[in-house]
Amino acid sequence: MAHDHDDRHPHGDDHGHHQHGGGDDRHSHGGGHHRHGEGHGHHDTADVDWAEMGPQLEAQAELFAPLYERALAWLAQRQTEPGLIVDAGSGPGVIAGLFAETFPGARVLAVDSAGPLLERARARAGRLGVADRFATLHGELPGALADLDYPADLLWAGRSLHHLGDQRGALAVFAEHLAPGGTLALMEGGLPTRFLPRDIGVGRPGLQTRLDALEAEWFAQMRSSLPGSVAETEDWPALMTAAGLKPTGTRSFLLDLPAPATDRARDHVADTLSRLRDGFGDRLDADDRAALDRLLDPDDAASVHRRPDVFVLAAHTVHTATRTP
Numbered sequence: 001m002a003h004d005h006d007d008r009h010p011h012g013d014d015h016g017h018h019q020h021g022g023g024d025d026r027h028s029h030g031g032g033h034h035r036h037g038e039g040h041g042h043h044d045t046a047d048v049d050w051a052e053m054g055p056q057l058e059a060q061a062e063l064f065a066p067l068y069e070r071a072l073a074w075l076a077q078r079q080t081e082p083g084l085i086v087d088a089g090s091g092p093g094v095i096a097g098l099f100a101e102t103f104p105g106a107r108v109l110a111v112d113s114a115g116p117l118l119e120r121a122r123a124r125a126g127r128l129g130v131a132d133r134f135a136t137l138h139g140e141l142p143g144a145l146a147d148l149d150y151p152a153d154l155l156w157a158g159r160s161l162h163h164l165g166d167q168r169g170a171l172a173v174f175a176e177h178l179a180p181g182g183t184l185a186l187m188e189g190g191l192p193t194r195f196l197p198r199d200i201g202v203g204r205p206g207l208q209t210r211l212d213a214l215e216a217e218w219f220a221q222m223r224s225s226l227p228g229s230v231a232e233t234e235d236w237p238a239l240m241t242a243a244g245l246k247p248t249g250t251r252s253f254l255l256d257l258p259a260p261a262t263d264r265a266r267d268h269v270a271d272t273l274s275r276l277r278d279g280f281g282d283r284l285d286a287d288d289r290a291a292l293d294r295l296l297d298p299d300d301a302a303s304v305h306r307r308p309d310v311f312v313l314a315a316h317t318v319h320t321a322t323r324t325p
């Protein structure tokens, strides 16, 4: 199990795992701190305080809801009546909430190592009116799954597996916690999201492509700095096969929010670019840095807050596999 402690980013959580909801409140094992990062170069060291990312993760998942709804509708054709759905690395629970709505007969368990994100997930479940069949489990994946009372009929890991050092090992544990006939669904990979045309009339064309390259470097650094990091060829169906599962499909889902962008989409674009500016600004050349500064300056008509050509085009890939009965 992955443990780590980073005094710079204390999560302020305890040293045990707790399950909330559905009448359960049990302890399990493991440490309560971690230091992995998403967030596009939030820090040079690839460290991010996940709890601090709560509002941003929630806003992003809400903006991406149409993409998730299509992915979940596709899953609903494969796993028609799951009894227990586990969202491994749920974050603030936007997708877990969509699972609860898509599968009204299912119990949903959101698992994450960031306690404050699970608090958000529980609050959301309350707002959605699904709290009676929604629970959270606080702990480090994949070990936290040892606390499941029942095997999962559907185990979803959306952009979370890549934050675990040993992805192959984690997949094997995910597979062990699937019921016979159950489905594992991994959302990993896809395409870099696009917000702007290639030539934005400010600086050199191709800014987003250059930011993508920096982000890919950050990602590699993030992965290699994870506790117990193992280099792995990211052939997800092959890795699911190695975990004893039978791959059943791969499909990519689009989020296509064309220009003119809504305020919510603009906020997402500005938030993402500002994190890229914070994380990678010093590795960009002066022209690109100046272009990014203009894009982020609300007083500038060329900024993403005001320019008419801002859009959000994203493609995320889902891979499924079943545990044969």
Ligand SMILES: C[S@@+](CC[C@H](N)C(=O)[O-])C[C@H]1O[C@@H](n2cnc3c(N)ncnc32)[C@H](O)[C@@H]1O
Residues within 6 Å of the ligand: 002, 034, 036, 038, 050, 057, 061, 088, 089, 090, 091, 092, 095, 111, 112, 113, 114, 117, 139, 140, 141, 142, 157, 158, 159, 160, 163, 164
């Ligand atoms: C990129 S976010 C994805 C959140 C959500 N699945 C989504 O798609 O919006 C990754 C999530 O994985 C969680 N996470 C990262 N490492 C973890 C670990 N070792 N154990 C449990 N959760 C972890 C983080 O706290 C965060 O909520």
